[in-house]
Amino acid sequence: MLRRTLLPLAAASLLLPACNKSGGDGIIIGEFASLTGKEATFGTSSHEGTLLAVETLNAAGGVLGKKIDLLTEDNQSKAGETSNVVNKLISKDGAVAILGEVASSRSLEAAPICQQNGIPMVSPASTNPKVTETGDCIFRVCFIDPFQGTVMANFVTNTLKAKKVAVFTDVKSDYSKGLAKFFKEGFIKAGGQVVAELDFNGGDKDFKAQLTAIKSAAPDAVFVPGYYTDVALIAIQAKQLGLSVPLCGGDGWESQTLLDIGKDAVEGHYFSTHYASDSSAPGVQAFVAAYKKRFNGKMPDAMAALGYDSAMFLADAIKRAGSTDSKAIRDALAATKDYEAVTGKIAINAQRDAVKSAVILQVKDGKFKYLETVAP
Amino acid sequence: MDWLLQQLINGLALGSIYALIALGYTMVYGVLRFINFAHADVLMLGAYAAYFVAPAVSSVVPLPSLTGAILVSLISVIICAGIGILIEFLAYRPLRKRPRLTVLITAIGVSLFIEFTCQHSAVFGADTKPFPKLLPEHDFHLGKLVVSSNDLVVVVTTLLLLAGLWFIVQRTKMGTAMRAVSHNQQAAALMGININRIISFTFGLGSALAAIAGILYAMKAPGIDPLMGVQPGLRAFIAAVLGGIGNLPGAALGGLILGLLETFAGGISGLSNYRDGIAFGILILILLFKPAGLLGKATVEKV
Numbered sequence: 082m083l084r085r086t087l088l089p090l091a092a093a094s095l096l097l098p099a100c101n102k103s104g105g106d107g108i109i110i111g112e113f114a115s116l117t118g119k120e121a122t123f124g125t126s127s128h129e130g131t132l133l134a135v136e137t138l139n140a141a142g143g144v145l146g147k148k149i150d151l152l153t154e155d156n157q158s159k160a161g162e163t164s165n166v167v168n169k170l171i172s173k174d175g176a177v178a179i180l181g182e183v184a185s186s187r188s189l190e191a192a193p194i195c196q197q198n199g200i201p202m203v204s205p206a207s208t209n210p211k212v213t214e215t216g217d218c219i220f221r222v223c224f225i226d227p228f229q230g231t232v233m234a235n236f237v238t239n240t241l242k243a244k245k246v247a248v249f250t251d252v253k254s255d256y257s258k259g260l261a262k263f264f265k266e267g268f269i270k271a272g273g274q275v276v277a278e279l280d281f282n283g284g285d286k287d288f289k290a291q292l293t294a295i296k297s298a299a300p301d302a303v304f305v306p307g308y309y310t311d312v313a314l315i316a317i318q319a320k321q322l323g324l325s326v327p328l329c330g331g332d333g334w335e336s337q338t339l340l341d342i343g344k345d346a347v348e349g350h351y352f353s354t355h356y357a358s359d360s361s362a363p364g365v366q367a368f369v370a371a372y373k374k375r376f377n378g379k380m381p382d383a384m385a386a387l388g389y390d391s392a393m394f395l396a397d398a399i400k401r402a403g404s405t406d407s408k409a410i411r412d413a414l415a416a417t418k419d420y421e422a423v424t425g426k427i428a429i430n431a432q433r434d435a436v437k438s439a440v441i442l443q444v445k446d447g448k449f450k451y452l453e454t455v456a457p
Numbered sequence: 458m459d460w461l462l463q464q465l466i467n468g469l470a471l472g473s474i475y476a477l478i479a480l481g482y483t484m485v486y487g488v489l490r491f492i493n494f495a496h497a498d499v500l501m502l503g504a505y506a507a508y509f510v511a512p513a514v515s516s517v518v519p520l521p522s523l524t525g526a527i528l529v530s531l532i533s534v535i536i537c538a539g540i541g542i543l544i545e546f547l548a549y550r551p552l553r554k555r556p557r558l559t560v561l562i563t564a565i566g567v568s569l570f571i572e573f574t575c576q577h578s579a580v581f582g583a584d585t586k587p588f589p590k591l592l593p594e595h596d597f598h599l600g601k602l603v604v605s606s607n608d609l610v611v612v613v614t615t616l617l618l619l620a621g622l623w624f625i626v627q628r629t630k631m632g633t634a635m636r637a638v639s640h641n642q643q644a645a646a647l648m649g650i651n652i653n654r655i656i657s658f659t660f661g662l663g664s665a666l667a668a669i670a671g672i673l674y675a676m677k678a679p680g681i682d683p684l685m686g687v688q689p690g691l692r693a694f695i696a697a698v699l700g701g702i703g704n705l706p707g708a709a710l711g712g713l714i715l716g717l718l719e720t721f722a723g724g725i726s727g728l729s730n731y732r733d734g735i736a737f738g739i740l741i742l743i744l745l746f747k748p749a750g751l752l753g754k755a756t757v758e759k760v
Contacts, residue, residue: 117576117583119682157576157583252730279723280730284688286678289467290723290732297460298726310585314678321596321605322463341587342680 107150108143108405110135110395111170113181113191118158119284120308122336123183123384127205128153130388131180133375134396144396145403151392152176156187163190171198177405178203180391183384185209185256192219201411205391206355206384208332209259213433220414220433222390222422223355224457226256229331230263232353232439232455233304237329238271240453241351243301247277249291249315251307254283260306260331268304276300281315283308288315289322296324303328309336313343320346327351335383340447347444355383356424357440357451368423383424390422459601464724465717470608472716473615474674478693479700479708480622481666487626487703488639488659491557494564495544496667497690498571499537501683503668504588504675505581506533511589526591530672534665541664542657550653575683588679591672611673618666619709625662626705635659692719699740701753710751715740 112131115124135151143149152174154166163182170176171194179195179202182188188207195202196216204212204221208229213219237243248265251257265275277298279291292315295303303319305312305328312334319328327350334352358369358380368389372381381389397420399405402413417429425437438456442449478500485493510532511520518525548567552560576583595606626632637645638655646652674689675681693708696715700707718739723732743751 117578119583119585121582121584277726279726282733284684286674286680286685286688287467287471287719289471290464290720291729293460293463293467294724294726294729297463310680310682314680317679321603323596323598323603338585338587338680342585344587 107148108145108399109150109152109174109176110392111167111174111176111179111181112151112153113156113163113166113170113179113187114153115158115182115184115187116153116155119310120158120184122309122338123206124155124158126336126382126384127183127388127391129376129379130372130381130385130390131205131392133372133385134389134392136375137371138393138396144399145405147405149396156182158184158187160186160190163187164194167191167194171195171200176200177407178395178399178410180205180388180395183207184254185212185259186254188212189215189255192216195219199411200407201395201414203391203395203414205387206332207256209255210432210434211255211259217415217433218411220429220435222394222424222427222435223332223387224437224439225434226259226331227263228457229353229439230260230265230306231267232441233329233331234264234267234271234273235455236351236353236441236453237268237302237304238273241302241327241329243273243327245274245276245298245300247279247295247298247300247303248275249288249295249303249305249307250278250280251283251311252280254308256331256333257283257306257308261304264304264306281307281311283311285311286314288318292319292322292324295319296322300326302326305330306333308333309339310342313339313341313347316343316346316350332383335442335449337382340444343444344447348447349444351441351443351452353439353441353455355439356386357442357449358382358386359451360440364421364423386423390424390427394420394422394427460724463602464720466602466604466608467724468717468720469713470605470611470677470716471720472713473608473611474670474677474689474712475693475696475716476709476712477611477615477618477666477670477673478689479697479712480619480705481663481670482694483697483700483702483705483708484622484626484666485659485663486697487705488635489656490639491560492564492694493660493663494561494690494694495548495567495571496663497686497693498568498575499541499544499664499667499686500671500674500690501575501681501686502540502571503533503537503664503671504681504685505575505683506536506668507591507672507675508586508588508681510536511591515589521590521593523592529591530669533672534668537668537671538661538665541660541667544664545657545660550656572683572687581683583683585680585682588675588681590679591676607673607676611677614669614673615709618669619705622662622666623705631655631658695737695740699743699750701750704750704752707750707752714751 114128156162183206185207188204192215208226250261330352332354398413402409420427427435441452575581597604696711697708700711718736722735723729
């Protein structure tokens with residue numbers, strides 16, 4: 082009896098790995114993304130960018146004469162789920178490299194796993210410095226929060242002429258805490274004063290308690306380094322309370338959802354991000370056209386551009402490595418000096434971070450409008 | 458001083474929402490002696506019902522307007538009352554004779570089932586949807602204080618529903634039957650009360666309350682997602698316990714206290730991180746000294 086049940090199982094387990102790796106002679110690349118849940122629009126954008134890149138590469142004959150097999154897993158924007166899916170991608174599916182993800186908290190969960198297995202990981206949009214500090218296998222194609230925080234601190238000081246700011250941080254998010262910290266340091270260095278520091282929990286719906294405290298501190302501007310859903314609600318409630326100073330934030334703002342929920346309450350506020358889709362650079366316009374053609378006229382946001390860049394950047398490294406060996410890919414990634422990406426020229430530094438420029442956008446007439454570019 | 462008064466207004470507005478949700482928890486508990494954890498998810502369904510009904514209604518009555526808002530709420534309330542009755546019929550009724558713990562676990566199961574089914578992209582999807590404006594909004598300025606019309610609507614609705622509910626339970630035939638069932642199901646059945654009908658009615662009424670709470674909550678923070686009920690649901694449950702579970706005015710009082718505590722703790726620079734910790738710490742202290750809740754009566758369990 083026992084033998085009868087065990088035999089098919091044993092046979093199946095012998096077959097399984099063979100099945101999974103027999104997806105042809107393709108290069109298996111794993112991707113984890115928040116396709117559902119709170120940061121779903123970010124995850125979906127970056128996934129679509131990645132998908133477009135892989136399709137473009139495969140249509141042109143693939144890399145090293147092999148097609149790329151992109152395996153995508155959803156972590157539902159949840160803590161804990163990422164380690165499950167990344168473990169699966171590496172040990173069961175045999176991915177040679179991992180792409181992902183937007184949120185720093187969840188990239189931080191995946192990074193140690195990739196590092197332990199010696200699999201190179203490229204994050205499209207995790208800007209928290211700690212992500213690449215995990216080890217020498219972890220890379221990113223976006224700038225990091227110390228840069229982004231300083232850019233916004235200088236913008237608030239020089240362009241908005243603010244002397245006093247309040248900082249309103251999402252304590253649940255590594256991204257938000259990191260960005261807030263670097264903004265504060267930059268702003269104080271530039272001679273400004275932080276008059277109020279308040280916290281919220283990502284997913285909260287009522288922010289009036291904190292906003293009332295911020296209002297009574299009378300700042301010239303409020304820095305809110307959160308994600309778009311929370312920021313939209315914060316903007317609405319700030320407007321209701323008569324807190325009419327500019328709100329500023331980082332790349333976590335850039336989503337159509339911010340405009341859909343926030344409507345006129347988000348009008349006039351500023352944030353820093355990775356690229357502007359109305360930029361005239363030829364690489365940008367070609368990408369925007371291809372993306373719109375592939376995804377029914379949808380405008381690519383920064384996350385889509387970074388998702389595209391992460392896959393293209395990885396493919397470029399595989400080409401230069403001339404092999405699909407994880408170690409060789411890692412060395413090629415680390416040696417990147419002058420890669421021309423959609424979101425700007427990338428050089429990988431000793432910390433495996435991308436050194437590149439940022440742009441500042443303003444919400445105007447229900448659209449994101451390009452304001453200025455800040456070089457590193 | 459302005460700061461303090463403004464926080465008082467914020468706290469009352471938030472507390473009224475908690476109170477409204479807590480009424481539903483406490484009413485079902487009062488009759489059936491079990492916590493309907495799916496209440497928070499019916500709240501979410503109420504908000505989604507309004508989200509889908511609003512475009513249809515706006516082609517008849519322009520939105521935002523008072524008549525439009527009432528019409529949208531009414532349709533959502535009917536939908537949710539139906540869902541509530543259905544949940545009871547499918548999930549709880551077959552377990553009526555089982556130990557209460559079984560029903561409680563089932564309630565948690567129903568709650569998770571609704572949450573995660575609705576997150577599927579074929580149902581609502583997990584992303585946040587913009588909630589349409591139902592009522593014209595206006596912010597009233599009294600000196601430096603700001604009161605938004607939405608907050609007034611919340612407070613007034615909560616008071617009206619509390620009074621209405623009290624009237625139904627204390628002054629109508631249905632309410633008398635509900636109290637009889639709550640007291641002793643068997644004896645009530647022997648007196649000719651149709652137990653199934655009373656319990657269905659209780660669930661329908663509770664879910665109708667949840668639908669209204671969901672719509673008001675969505676009006677306050679106009680971004681809705683399938684997990685939007687979890688956080689206020691938990692708070693409201695605690696508010697119901699704080700006020701003395703099973704006691705209607707107690708639930709309202711508990712909601713207000715919780716809302717005020719959260720607002721004052723959240724409005725202090727440097728402490729806002731610990732807002733829930735402070736609010737719930739104080740609650741634990743209250744319950745240490747009044748274990749049956751503020752307005753609850755201590756009962757002796759028969760062994």
